[in-house]
Amino acid sequence: MSSILTNNASMVALETLRNINRNLETVQNEIATGKKISSAKDNAAVWAVATVMSSDVESFKAISDSLSLGSSTVGVARSASEKVVETLKEIKTLIVGAQGENVDRAKYQTDIEEKMGLIEGYVAAAQFNGLNLLNGSASGDVNVLASLDRSSSGSVSASYIAVARQDLSIANTGSAATFGGTAVTNTTIMDNAGTAAGTAATVAGSATRTVSIASVADGNSYRITLSDTTTNNSLGTRSFEYVASAADSLESVAANLTTQMSNFFAATGETNYSVTRNGEDIVIANASAQALSVTTVTATGGTAGVSSGGLGNLANIDVTSTTGAAAALTTIEGLLNTAIDATAAFGSSQNRISGQSEFVRTIVDSMTAGIGGLTDTDMEAASAKLQALQVQQQLGVQALSIANQAPQALLSLFR
The missing domain is CATH 1.20.1330.10 (f41 fragment of flagellin, N-terminal domain)
Known part of the structure; x- marks a missing residue:
């Protein structure tokens, strides 16, 4: 049925053209903004x-x-x-x-x-x-x-x-530290938690002595003194000292003292004694036939003092x-x-x-x-889509124009 009041073909063509224009606007925005x-x-x-x-x-x-x-x-x-x-x-x-x-x-x-x-x-x-x-x-x-x-x-x-x-x-x-003695038994414990009035340990000929670092704190000092008094040995009395910093551990304190003693033995050509380290334990060996005295002290017995600079010595x-x-x-x-x-x-x-x-x-x-x-935006796809929509837009305009001409055909029925 044809009607001069309702043009269904025109409405369909118009809605199609509107959708095409919306899609075309979207694609144009995607291309413009990327x-x-x-x-x-x-x-x-x-x-x-x-x-x-x-x-x-x-x-x-x-x-x-x-x-x-x-x-x-x-x-x-x-x-x-x-x-x-x-x-x-x-x-x-x-x-x-x-x-x-x-x-x-x-x-x-x-x-x-x-x-x-x-x-x-x-x-x-x-x-x-x-x-x-x-x-x-x-x-x-x-x-x-x-x-x-x-x-x-x-x-x-x-x-x-x-x-x-x-x-x-x-x-x-730094400031000076006052040292207190730490007791020495079979294994010497260097512990800053407290001080006991100890005496030096004696390392017999062809024997070893272990010095164990038990605690470390910034500014605490650790000293090991080796002494031989016999005429057969050549060490005399020698002290090795290290001041711990906040970054030190049990192992690093032991390593520093071990290095000091080892370097001293090497520099002086001392062959009667040697030193090695096992974790926080320092092992002092006496290869001579005479006794070696080992005394350990820490700073806890008096004043711990202020930690010195790393190169303060x-x-x-x-x-x-x-x-x-x-x-x-x-x-x-x-x-x-x-x-x-x-x-x-x-x-x-x-x-x-x-x-x-x-x-x-x-x-x-x-x-x-x-x-x-x-x-x-996929620019290649957008470009292709833009061209397709532009063609669709032109066709949509033509379709709407044709649909709008349909009511004109009804006039011929009344001529």
Whole structure:
């Protein structure tokens, strides 16, 4: 039935053209913005996910800046500590030269003191943005923001890389400690929890004595004194002392004392005695036929004192005498090991930060690609769709024009 009041064909053609125009507008917006989802009304679920990911990308960019700052700070400290190591090696060379009998030890001492000044300069200058990891001005680790962790429940937490400070200062010599005796039995216990009035232990010929480090605290001092009084042995009386820092453990204290004794035996050509370490235990062996006296003391019996700088003993080196030159040889070995350990620690920390920084960059790239996959327009497909819709639009206009002409045909019935 034909009607002049209702043109069904025209309504269908009009609605079709409207849908084509809406789709054409959508495609044109996608091409113009480059986004197939630019607001929540386009696709609320995808938009929400993409928005959270975009926020995380910006956060990771801030983390990358933090890692760069941390890497620079540690890099400055590492470079300075490497210079300290090189200078300590030069000081060791001077100390070795001062071991001779017919040398001008005063000149060696002057050169050594000049090198000490260089070390103080390196340590003082090793700061980045006001943070110095070498001068012992603060304790505790420095935390570098490393990552942003999001759980499945949506909660977010930050994670950090802890960089340990390494005290390589000289000027911070600390205050003197008052020592109290610690009792010695079959195994000597060096424990700062308390002091007992003990006596020296005797290591018989061809026997060993174990010294066990039982507790460690920042500023506590540990001293082992070896003494032989017979004419057959050549040690005399020699003390080995170490002041623990906050970063020390039972094993590191034992390792330092062991290194001091071992280096002394090697430097003096002492073959009657040897020392090894097993964890926190120091094993002193007497290969001679005569007895060796071993006395251990800690600082708990009196005043613990203030922890000295990591290279504080460097200021006590004095090679102007035969005894001082021999003692300096032992001291410099311990100080050199301290500086080497510090440099290695900084190198490890900087390497870890660099690796994390690279990982964060990879995460940012991956998340950016993921966001693009969710929201970006496929330009090739959009171009093809645009051309198709433009053709559909032209056809829709023609169809609507034809449908609108249908009522005109009814007039011929009345002519």
